[in-house]
Amino acid sequence: MSFGSPYFTLPDFTYHKPKTLREALELLEKYGDEAKILAGGVGLIAFMKERLVSPSHVIDIKGIPELKKLEYRKGEGLVIGATVTFSELESYQVIREKYRALYQAVKLASDSIIRNRATLVGNICEAIPWVDGPPPLIAYGAEVEIKSLDKVRRVPVAEFIKGPVEIDLEPGEIVTSIHIPDVPSGARSGFVKFNVGSEFALVNLAAYLSLNKEKKDVRLVYGAISPKPVRALEAEKILSSEGDMRTLIISAAVKASEELEVISDVLASEDFRRHLIKILTMNLLTELVEGG
Amino acid sequence: MVRKISLTVNGYRKTVEVKDNELLIDVLRDKLKIKGVKAACWRGECGLCTVLLNGEPVKSCLVLAVEVDGSEIVTVEGLSRDGELTPIQKAFIEHGALQCGFCTPAFVLASHQLLLENPNPTEEEIKEKLSGILCRCGTYYEIIEAIKSASKFYQKK
Numbered sequence: 001m002s003f004g005s006p007y008f009t010l011p012d013f014t015y016h017k018p019k020t021l022r023e024a025l026e027l028l029e030k031y032g033d034e035a036k037i038l039a040g041g042v043g044l045i046a047f048m049k050e051r052l053v054s055p056s057h058v059i060d061i062k063g064i065p066e067l068k069k070l071e072y073r074k075g076e077g078l079v080i081g082a083t084v085t086f087s088e089l090e091s092y093q094v095i096r097e098k099y100r101a102l103y104q105a106v107k108l109a110s111d112s113i114i115r116n117r118a119t120l121v122g123n124i125c126e127a128i129p130w131v132d133g134p135p136p137l138i139a140y141g142a143e144v145e146i147k148s149l150d151k152v153r154r155v156p157v158a159e160f161i162k163g164p165v166e167i168d169l170e171p172g173e174i175v176t177s178i179h180i181p182d183v184p185s186g187a188r189s190g191f192v193k194f195n196v197g198s199e200f201a202l203v204n205l206a207a208y209l210s211l212n213k214e215k216k217d218v219r220l221v222y223g224a225i226s227p228k229p230v231r232a233l234e235a236e237k238i239l240s241s242e243g244d245m246r247t248l249i250i251s252a253a254v255k256a257s258e259e260l261e262v263i264s265d266v267l268a269s270e271d272f273r274r275h276l277i278k279i280l281t282m283n284l285l286t287e288l289v290e291g292g
Numbered sequence: 293m294v295r296k297i298s299l300t301v302n303g304y305r306k307t308v309e310v311k312d313n314e315l316l317i318d319v320l321r322d323k324l325k326i327k328g329v330k331a332a333c334w335r336g337e338c339g340l341c342t343v344l345l346n347g348e349p350v351k352s353c354l355v356l357a358v359e360v361d362g363s364e365i366v367t368v369e370g371l372s373r374d375g376e377l378t379p380i381q382k383a384f385i386e387h388g389a390l391q392c393g394f395c396t397p398a399f400v401l402a403s404h405q406l407l408l409e410n411p412n413p414t415e416e417e418i419k420e421k422l423s424g425i426l427c428r429c430g431t432y433y434e435i436i437e438a439i440k441s442a443s444k445f446y447q448k449k
Contacts, residue, residue, distance in 0.1 A: 008334055015312035015358045016294050038356075044334050045315075045354045058312070088346075111350045111424030113339055113402065217313060 011054040017060055024061055024174065025149045031057045032171040039083050040117035043126045064223050081201060086115035089200040096290040099180065101136035101189035101206040110199050119176050127161045130224035134161055135206035136191050138221045138229055142180040164226045175283055184210055188288045194276050196242045202268045203276040207284050220281065225262045225273050232256035245289050253281035297361035301326065302370025310357040317341045320367065328368035328397040339425035349402045351425040368397035370391040371404060375422050379445035380404045387438040391429035398425045403439045411446040
C-alpha cells in the first residue's frame with residue numbers, strides 16, 4: 001500500500017493455470033502461504049511490483065469454469081464467482097435494477113479499463129480500507145463462500161474483512177464466490193463516495209432501506225473512515241423509528257457523523273471526514289426516500 | 293520458468309518465449325518491438341500501455357505475458373488498413389487532439405474500441421470510458437471533440 005516508485009519487474013515465481021477448482025485447491029494445499037491467487041491481477045501484480053508480496057507460486061484461476069458464475073435466482077439472490085469482473089457486473093441487468101448500491105459502487109470503482117480486469121472478489125480479498133466493493137456487500141448482508149480441499153464455509157463479508165489487508169482466509173483456502181441475499185420488493189439501496197484527484201474514497205457509504213410497516217430494516221455502511229468498513233448502528237436505529245422521514249434523516253446523519261470512530265490521515269482530517277459523513281448520509285438518504 | 297506462448301498481435305500469429313514473471317507490456321515492447329505501447333507509470337494508473345486484449349481495453353503493465361497465451365492483441369499499430377488511417381486517427385489529427393503525443397496511442401485505441409461498441413456515445417460516456425487514461429498536456433477537450441466528430445464514420449458500418 002505504499003506509494004513509492006514501483007519496481008519495473010516482478011519477483012520470480014512459477015505460474016500455474018489450473019483447469020479445475022480441485023486442481024487449484026491441490027496447488028494451494030501443496031504450496032501453502034508461498035502461493036497467491038491471480039484473478040484480474042490489478043491488485044496482485046501491483047503489490048508484487050511494490051514488493052509488498054513476493055509469492056513463489058502464482059495460481060491463475062481464470063481457467064476454472066465454475067468461478068465465472070454470475071447468477072440471480074428469485075428468493076435466493078445473487079451469486080458472483082471469483083473471476084467475475086467489475087465490467088461484467090456493470091452490464092448485468094439484475095444488478096442495475098435490484099442491487100443499486102452495488103451497481104453504483106461498481107460504476108465508481110477505479111476506471112473503466114481497470115474494471116475490465118478487476119474482480120469484486122479480488123477487491124474484497126485485498127481488504128484495502130478505501131475501496132468501493134465492501135460497503136454495499138455488507139449493506140446487503142452478503143457472505144463469501146470459502147473452499148479448501150476438505151471443507152466449505154461461509155462467512156459474512158463484514159467479518160471476512162478483519163482489518164487493512166487482513167482477511168479471514170487460511171493457507172489452502174480460496175474464496176470461490178460472493179452470495180448476496182435477494183432484495184425484497186420495495187427495498188431501496190444506494191452508494192455514494194467522496195474522492196478528490198484519485199479514485200480512492202475519503203469516505204464512501206452504502207445504504208440499504210427496507211421500510212415496511214411491520215419491519216424496518218436499515219443499514220448504513222461506511223468505508224475509508226476506519227481500518228475496516230463499519231455500520232452506524234445508532235443512526236440506523238433513528239431511521240427505523242417512527243416520525244417524519246426528513247427529520248429522521250437529518251438526525252441520523254448527525255448521529256452517524258458523531259458515533260463512529262474516524263481516522264485522520266494525510267488525505268483528510270478526522271473533522272473533515274465527519275463532515276463528509278454527515279453530508280453524504282443526508283444526500284444519499286434523501287435521494288433514496290424521495291427519488292422514484 | 294521459461295515457456296512458449298502463442299498469440300495474435302495485430303493480425304499476425306506470434307510465438308514468443310517468455311518468463312513466468314514477465315509483463316505483457318515488456319514482451320510487446322522489447323521482444324515484439326511494438327513501441328506504440330507506451331510505458332509510463334508501470335502500475336495501472338496512467339493507462340498509456342493500454343492494448344486491446346480479445347477486444348477489451350486493458351492496461352498491459354498489469355497483465356502477465358503468460359496470461360495471454362492464445363489471445364488476440366491489438367495495438368495502435370494494428371488499426372490502419374492498407375496504409376489508410378482509421379477515422380478516429382484522422383479525427384485526432386484534424387482536431388489537434390494531442391500535444392506531446394505520448395498518450396495518443398492509448399487514447400486512439402480506446403476510443404476506436406468505444407466507437408465500435410457504441411457509435412454514438414454521449415460526452416459522459418466518452419469521459420467514463422476514457423477516464424483510465426491520463427493526458428498530462430491536458431488535451432482532453434480536443435480528444436473528446438475528435439471522438440464526437442469521428443463517431444459518424446462508425447455509425448455507417
